[in-house]
Amino acid sequence: MLDVFIIGAGPIGLACGIAAIKAELSYKIVDKGCLVNSLYHYPTNMTFFSTAEKLEIGEVPFVCNKPKPGRDEALEYYRRVALHYKLDLHLFEQVQQIDTENDVYTIRTDKNIYQAKNIIIATGFYDRPVLLNIKGEELPKLAHYYDDPHYYSFSKVIVIGSQNSAIDAALECWRKGAEVTMVIRQPEIGQRVKYWVKPDIENRIKEGSIKAYFSSSLVEIREKEADIQTPEGLITIPNDFVLAMTGYKPDLRFLEQTGIQLSADEKLLPFYNPETMETNRKGIYLAGVICGGMDTHSWFIENSRIHAQLIAESIKLNA
Structure with a gap:
């Protein structure tokens, strides 16, 4: 039985794993893609808007050649962070179903079945492009x-x-x-x-x-x-x-299937307590850009790193 099951191995999911370690909570991090999958799919020559120190997690310095790091530097940094903390990562494993009974969550993936007292959803939004819905969009060009x-x-x-x-x-x-x-x-x-x-x-x-x-x-x-x-x-x-380059949207259907309430307006904001990041489902927390619903420009790495600490403190307090 895990204290916390973390869905998403992006920077914020990794930060949640680090916070779990520091709070002495048992955990696993699962992602359907590679380590920091969204960053991996960024353009090869991309430069971040944020400076390096604002992308740091786990008190590990982000040293790069320029004030604003590029994609490859970020990939290497988060890989080194994962190695430094020996994070328990399960990559290329997709969550398919979440059930609950007696305050225990059963998480079924395409490879395993896990049980946990708490779940953190830190899935980001880069996997689902906003479609044009025009004739010819299916062409390979x-x-x-x-x-x-x-x-x-x-x-x-x-x-x-x-x-x-x-x-x-x-x-x-x-x-x-x-x-x-x-x-x-x-x-x-x-x-x-x-x-x-x-x-x-x-x-x-x-x-x-x-x-x-x-x-x-x-x-x-x-x-x-x-x-x-x-x-x-x-x-x-x-x-x-x-x-x-029309933007991307989060998998809000997954949140709804998990029982998380969304706002009735076009932003489809998920419900959560900003002091603990806990949703309307007891023991299920949100972290990172997924908190913004369709407003995908409200949360970034630099302003959502704090979510990991808030969640760890809440889980520890309720243990």
């Missing part, structure tokens, strides 16, 4: 995840979106020789774009190196062209690839 710009060299690429992932993809592909067209629903570049990147994309658009259609949307994709609805009307442009 469209991707909801962007990795490396070299693949798109000398191709005609449409990038959809106005936030950091879209801006990074547009600039990197253009610098590798792609002909880049941006399709942006809003009338301007997103306000959350990294401050050192925003002038770069604005200048590239102003000089015409990157074409941008604002207040516009992609309406259909075909093998060699695509249709864009603009304020001036429908246009068709030649196209080889589409990078739909």
Whole structure:
């Protein structure tokens, strides 16, 4: 019988494991993917908005070459943290069902069955892209995840979106020789774009190196062209690839199946006590970005690290 079963081996799930160790609680961490799976699927050349010290967990220093670390440095850092604390990790194992009886939770995965007094859900949101729901979205030329710009060299690429992932993809592909067209629903570049990147994309658009259609949307994709609805009307442009950087959403269905209440508005905020992170289900806690429901920009590593300590203190107090 475990004191706590942790779902999600991202930075916050690891922080919860460390907090369990320090509170002398028995635990396991399970993730359907690799260690810090979401970070692994970030673009190869991505740079974090946060500085290194704000990404630290478990009082392990995050030493990197620049003030703002990149993806590879973060992967190495969290791997070293997991080794340092000898975290009990069960990777590539997916939770399928959670049952409860007499205040004991039975967790069934595709590999094992566990029992625990408490559960922490720290699953993030990067696994489920927001779909366009347009004709041609199923074509292999469209991707909801962007990795490396070299693949798109000398191709005609449409990038959809106005936030950091879209801006990074547009600039990197253009610098590798792609002909880049941006399709942006809003009338301007997103306000959350990294401050050192925003002038770069604005200048590239102003000089015409990157074409941008604002207040516009992609309406259909075909093998060699695509249709864009603009304020001036429908246009068709030649196209080889589409990078739909439209964002991602959490698996809220899993929360509902677990019995966690969600708000009735469009944000679908899960219910939890902000002082303990415990949900309406006794002994089930939330940690990290999953706490924001569909508002995926309200919680980050740097402002949700504290969740691990709050949860450990609550479990210890109720033991």
